[in-house]
Amino acid sequence: MFEIEIFTKEGFKDSRGEHVLSEISGLEIKEITKVDYAPVYIIDADINKTEAKTIASELLIDKITEKFEISSNSGSRKSKNSVIEVLYKKGVTDTVSESVIKAIKDLGITKEVKVKAGHKYYLHGNISKTALDKIAIKLLANTLVQEYKIK
Amino acid sequence: MKKVKALILKTAGINCDYETQTAFELCGAAADVVHVNSLVEKKDKIFEYDILAFPGGFSYGDDIASGKILANEIKNKLGDKVKKFSLSGKPVIGICNGFQVLVKMGLLPDPELFEQISTLSYNDSDKFECRWTYLKTEKKVRNESSCIWTKNLPDVITLPVAHGEGKFISVNDKLLEELNKNNQIVFRYSTKDGKIPKYPLTPNGSVEQIAGICNTKGNVFGLMPHPERHVLALQHPAREGFDGEHGWGKIIFQNAVDFVK
Numbered sequence: 304m305f306e307i308e309i310f311t312k313e314g315f316k317d318s319r320g321e322h323v324l325s326e327i328s329g330l331e332i333k334e335i336t337k338v339d340y341a342p343v344y345i346i347d348a349d350i351n352k353t354e355a356k357t358i359a360s361e362l363l364i365d366k367i368t369e370k371f372e373i374s375s376n377s378g379s380r381k382s383k384n385s386v387i388e389v390l391y392k393k394g395v396t397d398t399v400s401e402s403v404i405k406a407i408k409d410l411g412i413t414k415e416v417k418v419k420a421g422h423k424y425y426l427h428g429n430i431s432k433t434a435l436d437k438i439a440i441k442l443l444a445n446t447l448v449q450e451y452k453i454k
Numbered sequence: 455m456k457k458v459k460a461l462i463l464k465t466a467g468i469n470c471d472y473e474t475q476t477a478f479e480l481c482g483a484a485a486d487v488v489h490v491n492s493l494v495e496k497k498d499k500i501f502e503y504d505i506l507a508f509p510g511g512f513s514y515g516d517d518i519a520s521g522k523i524l525a526n527e528i529k530n531k532l533g534d535k536v537k538k539f540s541l542s543g544k545p546v547i548g549i550c551n552g553f554q555v556l557v558k559m560g561l562l563p564d565p566e567l568f569e570q571i572s573t574l575s576y577n578d579s580d581k582f583e584c585r586w587t588y589l590k591t592e593k594k595v596r597n598e599s600s601c602i603w604t605k606n607l608p609d610v611i612t613l614p615v616a617h618g619e620g621k622f623i624s625v626n627d628k629l630l631e632e633l634n635k636n637n638q639i640v641f642r643y644s645t646k647d648g649k650i651p652k653y654p655l656t657p658n659g660s661v662e663q664i665a666g667i668c669n670t671k672g673n674v675f676g677l678m679p680h681p682e683r684h685v686l687a688l689q690h691p692a693r694e695g696f697d698g699e700h701g702w703g704k705i706i707f708q709n710a711v712d713f714v715k
Contacts, residue, residue: 324703406514409523
């Protein structure tokens, strides 16, 4: 299993991160100074790291503005910041994942692949668990169909 | 005289195919909407056509990034055919999502290189921007661009935009210099009198207000605004256009049809 996170390269605008930061200030939470947004794709398949890198570099990133990080066995990269991860709940149709599976086949990788697509938000600043829950529930996750984890 | 034939490529999520077809038909062409799977089954069918169009929409739900999945699909399954078609000098257009596809598969700005060297990224506002915009036509200003699609246009025209990822970014400053030097930047967002605009008239934060580019030969053209949504003056809220009946977009499609004739 590989977890692939997509980050905005240095020098390019992370519009989603900036937008979330602006919305957090609207919740009157002042402790957060920056938000980095990273789409995340969890690939469950009998593929090696080279194939995972191909999927990331050829399909999941925009070569001009984005870079990727891969971790195996669902171990996320370590961060000193608070991280909120949002994924669909089990049983909810994940249309992005279905598109990614189709696109992986288009790359010529024909093995059976399962994908979960989600979002990670890296929040810079000291903040309480209560405030993180508030941000997740009010802004980042539709808890009817999505679940969130605070890391 | 043989009728000019345009191929309008569609797939799941494309929603401007019929408007694009109508635009070409209005200009005297015979236009077929063809699903990408049909073309993959009969790849050489592409060469039965004189014009290739990648219409707007939300291919594959804009999943991963706008145009990305369709760009990969076309490059992997039809890449050599699409490249050959483009290098033959026949007109190719990508509108909005189609422009994103052309840029992300690398057919623009250099179909010979056929590698992604620029992108259309998220709007600075992080929102879907939908409005009428003014476009400065570089062709008219310098009268040097070889773009076959943008001849006979006035200094400034209006066309509508509707996109979430339209911010043009080049891989480096050198490419941007080359695009400028070769007059490949054919449309820039502008004010009504052709000056540099501010948001919301520049809807996405594009580098140098770029709204549309072509290859050096001038036959492959991509733009974020929708010319097919302004082929009739009636489509404009104030009924603007030319000759009292048609919109500026018609000139763009007519240029390609006349070029083939």
